[in-house]
Amino acid sequence: xxxxxxxxxxxxxxxxxxxxxxxxxxxxxxxxxxxxxxxxxxxxxxxxxxxxxxxxxxxxxxxxxxxxxxxxxxxxxxxxxxxxxxxxxxxxxxxxxxxxxxxxxxxxxxxxxxxxxxxxxxxxxxxxxxxxxxxxxxxxxxxxxxxxxxxxxxxxxxxxxxxxxxxxxxxxxxxxxxxxxxxxxxxxxxxxxxxxxxxxxxxxxxxxxxxxxxxxxxxxxxxxxxxxxxxxxxxxxxxxxxxxxxxxxxxxxxxxxxxxxxxxxxxxxxxxxxxxxxxxxxxxxxxxxxxxxxxxxxxxxxxxxxxxxxxxxxxxxxxxxxxxxxxxxxxxxxxxxxxxxxxxxxxxxxxxxxxxxxxxxxx
Ligand SMILES: [Zn+2]
Numbered sequence: 001x002x003x004x005x006x007x008x009x010x011x012x013x014x015x016x017x018x019x020x021x022x023x024x025x026x027x028x029x030x031x032x033x034x035x036x037x038x039x040x041x042x043x044x045x046x047x048x049x050x051x052x053x054x055x056x057x058x059x060x061x062x063x064x065x066x067x068x069x070x071x072x073x074x075x076x077x078x079x080x081x082x083x084x085x086x087x088x089x090x091x092x093x094x095x096x097x098x099x100x101x102x103x104x105x106x107x108x109x110x111x112x113x114x115x116x117x118x119x120x121x122x123x124x125x126x127x128x129x130x131x132x133x134x135x136x137x138x139x140x141x142x143x144x145x146x147x148x149x150x151x152x153x154x155x156x157x158x159x160x161x162x163x164x165x166x167x168x169x170x171x172x173x174x175x176x177x178x179x180x181x182x183x184x185x186x187x188x189x190x191x192x193x194x195x196x197x198x199x200x201x202x203x204x205x206x207x208x209x210x211x212x213x214x215x216x217x218x219x220x221x222x223x224x225x226x227x228x229x230x231x232x233x234x235x236x237x238x239x240x241x242x243x244x245x246x247x248x249x250x251x252x253x254x255x256x257x258x259x260x261x262x263x264x265x266x267x268x269x270x271x272x273x274x275x276x277x278x279x280x281x282x283x284x285x286x287x288x289x290x291x292x293x294x295x296x297x298x299x300x301x302x303x304x305x306x307x308x309x310x311x312x313x314x315x316x317x318x319x320x321x322x323x324x325x326x327x328x329x330x331x332x333x334x335x336x337x338x339x340x341x342x343x344x345x346x347x348x349x350x351x352x353x354x355x356x357x358x359x360x361x362x363x
Contacts, residue, residue, distance in 0.1 A: 023059040023066075023099055026147055033061040033094045040147045043139045045119070051109070051136075053143050056084075056102040058091055064098025064245050067154040069236055070144075071103065073124050073202060075110015075117070079219040080158025083232030086359060090237070091246070098245040101148055107140070114222055116162065126198070128205035145205060154183075154212045156239065157202055158232055160219040164319035167330075168281035168344070169218035169231035174203065175262065180212045186242055187214060187235035188351075190282065190344045191259040191314055193332060214239070220318065230351040249356065256346045259312050261332035269294050269322040270303045276320065277305075277329065281313050282348070284341040291329050294322060309333055312340050 020032040030036045036059075039052035069087070071080025084104040091100070105111040107124050117123055122137035130141025149155065161167040170191040171184040184192045197204040203213045216235060219228030234249075241248040269275060277292035279285055285307035295302035305328060315330035322328065334340050355361055 018062055020060055020063045020097075020099075023057065025055070025057060025101075025151065030057045030059040032059060034059050035093050040143050042143045043136055045109070045136070053103065053106065053140065053147070054108070055148065056088065056104075058093045058096060058100045058102070060096035060098050060245065061094050062097035064096075065154065065243050066099040066101070066152045067156065067240075067243070067245075068101040068103065068148050068152045069156045069158070070106050070148075070202075071158045072105045072107055072111045073157060074159060074162075074221075075105075075107040075113065075115050076163060076221040077116070077158075077160040078111070078222065079160040079225065079228045080216070080232060081105055081111075082224045082229045083158055083236065086229060086233050086357075087236055090233075090361075096245055098240075098243065099151075100240070100245075101151065103144075103148065106144065109136070116221070125202055126200040128200050128202055141205075144202075145209070149202075149206055149209055149211055152211055154214070154239070154243075155202070155206055156214045156216065156236055158216045158218070160217065160221050160223075160225075160228070161315055163221040165315060165317050165327075166220045166225075166281055167217045167315040168313070169216065169228050170314055171235070171258075172203075172215040172217060174207060174213070177212070180214070183212070183239055183242065184214055185258060186238050186255060187216070188238050188255060188347065189216060189218070189231050189235055189258060190347050191261060191312070191332060191334070193264065193314070194260075194262045195264075217315075227348060227351060230354070230357040233357050234351060234354065251354075251356065256343050256350065257336070258347065259314075259332065259334045259340045259344060260336075261311075261314075261334045264311075264314060264330055264332040265308065266327040267291065267305060267308060267329045267331060269324055269326045269328055270305065271296075271301070272322060272324045273297060274320050275305075275317070275322045275328060277316060279313055279316075279329070281316050282341070282344045283313050284311070284337065285313060285331065286310050305329070307331060310337055312337075312344065
């Protein structure tokens with residue numbers, strides 16, 4: 001400081017160029033380069049004890065965007081919990097730009113009970129925006145909205161198929177949003193599905209707040225699936241690198257173009273009985289192809305299940321015991337149908353062979 005600059009008034013602290021300012025969430029402050037686990041108060045449950053929404057904040061040393069990664073909004077869909085567990089040791093707030101809020105078990109009540117729902121039997125993903133004086137689901141949704149979404153410009157919400165079903169890893173996004181489509185494509189999942197937003201869903205309310213959302217659907221409820229977990233880890237890292245928050249994957253090569261779709265249909269059981277599928281998620285099918293067969297418990301009167309359209313299977317039932325009308329196979333009508341199966345196989349091989357996605361490998 002020179003004499004000419006000296007004054008009696010203490011100067012306000014000047015932000016250091018290239019260094020982030022402290023991050024305030026609820027009544028906590030996280031310093032640049034810091035990492036904190038914060039319990040956001042939600043409600044009071046039957047035990048009489050406080051119930052909280054747990055968030056791990058990684059606040060980078062350098063300024064950048066703020067994003068969130070959430071899992072188990074449906075309490076039994078735990079793929080994202082595994083993704084977050086594997087991501088955390090790979091990230092270092094000291095070298096990172098921007099901020100990530102990780103929420104590994106948003107619906108902690110359903111998570112503990114192995115249930116999609118909350119104890120009040122509501123679906124959290126139909127309860128947004130919620131309210132502080134509403135049901136338990138409404139209070140949880142409201143806390144998520146007020147304390148998490150409001151900080152962020154992008155959210156990555158990770159789901160799996162419902163119980164007894166499997167989903168090929170796929171990103172679902174709002175239709176007709178070109179920048180979001182670009183992010184969805186570089187995430188690196190097997191498919192990108194543009195689908196309408198459901199009222200009361202996290203994606204719906206986030207859009208109202210100006211927050212873009214990538215929804216990853218991958219794997220099966222109540223199970224960990226290595227391909228799905230790797231896809232989630234790789235995707236979050238790809239997005240963070242694209243946003244300049246971390247260095248890109250050192251071995252990143254040409255990214256395979258995922259299957260893209262704007263329309264999908266479920267094929268249902270033509271009769272009750274035992275179902276044997278001959279095709280699985282990731283397979284391309286032509287209209288009229290036999291996908292599987294359902295027969296009675298003595299093997300009687302088998303009925304074929306046939307593909308109603310040309311497309312790729314993006315989800316299938318894994319429980320062979322079916323009632324007539326049960327949803328068995330989810331088929332997406334895809335662009336560039338001709339080589340879709342090869343591209344999807346390439347994505348699988350790339351994920352399973354990438355040693356940087358191994359459990360203990362540091363990037
Ligand atoms: Zn879900």
